[in-house]
């Protein structure tokens with residue numbers, strides 16, 4: 001095969017507020033590769049199939065944050081690839097791999113980078129669309145599963161409030177909660193999303209936080225055993241005031257302040273004291289070893305059996321990464337957003 005183009009997607013300046021894809025990012029088409037002849041140096045060559053666009057990426061673009069990206073570097077994120085050639089015994093040509101990817105069409109992993117622990121071969125026994133392994137059956141689904149198991153520790157009959165309930169993490173938390181016998185309240189940012197939560201996922205109650213009072217809705221629902229926080233700020237403060245004795249709060253995300261918004265001053269921390277409420281930060285990767293096998297033997301099967309629904313938007317073309325990230329951050333998409341490299 002003659003050399004082919006190997007485009008990539010880079011961060012070239014740091015956003016203030018919501019990213020501006022034209023100013024902050026670059027779709028760089030200058031690279032090329034000959035997949036048949038390039039020296040693998042004892043590693044393997046992957047052809048990217050799908051890449052995941054996630055809210056946490058916004059944080060990586062700020063200076064000095066956790067795992068911050070250097071200017072000029074290629075975006076990094078979860079993806080699904082096919083192994084094109086391999087010089088290591090663990091991966092064979094045709095294997096489908098899940099793991100952290102560079103945002104580019106072809107990637108060589110040579111030397112130490114070829115460590116197999118960083119990748120999971122997706123066997124896809126349930127024959128699901130591969131994109132799903134980036135959504136409810138991927139990192140966001142794991143976030144929901146691991147967080148509920150490790151921190152939420154739900155018991156049938158308990159109540160849970162899920163913020164950003166129609167997002168991909170939120171959808172999964174809501175459906176696991178229903179499957180485990182919880183009473184579920186979800187908040188979200190549009191009437192369509194409310195409809196999805198009520199009619200497709202069958203939460204007990206959902207509301208649009210943009211046109212109703214979160215404080216009134218939570219109070220009406222009754223005390224909370226668990227609060228799943230994807231948002232932070234005022235919604236966390238309201239939940240704090242409504243926790244039951246020995247309630248658990250899972251701090252999963254704080255999207256209300258990802259784009260430079262002023263932090264909201266939390267007022268209701270003292271209500272945790274006599275109720276002995278636990279609040280704990282969740283970092284999905286910390287629980288990978290503990291729960292990943294259980295997750296992969298549970299969630300793909302739930303999806304195949306129709307017991308775990310999902311919504312996703314699959315867009316073809318790496319050049320759309322930046323626009324899609326902005327849409328995700330602004331709540332203009334319901335559920336997962338996945339970039340497909342090839343039509």
Ligand SMILES: NC(=O)c1ccc[n+]([C@@H]2O[C@H](COP(=O)([O-])OP(=O)(O)OC[C@H]3O[C@@H](n4cnc5c(N)ncnc54)[C@H](OP(=O)(O)O)[C@@H]3O)[C@@H](O)[C@H]2O)c1
Pocket residue numbers: 054055056139140143164165166167168169170187188189190193230231251252253254255256257282283284285328329330331332333334335336
């Ligand atoms: N801790 C971890 O290890 C971990 C792992 C994965 C994800 N996360 C976090 O989990 C959260 C959900 O992630 P996801 O991938 O499922 O994304 P998502 O919920 O599908 O997308 C983000 C959603 O946030 C909502 N939103 C945006 N600005 C908001 C605001 N100011 N107030 C309230 N809602 C706002 C929007 O939905 P609405 O229409 O409802 O407003 C938007 O659709 C994010 O905060 C993410 O960073 C954490």
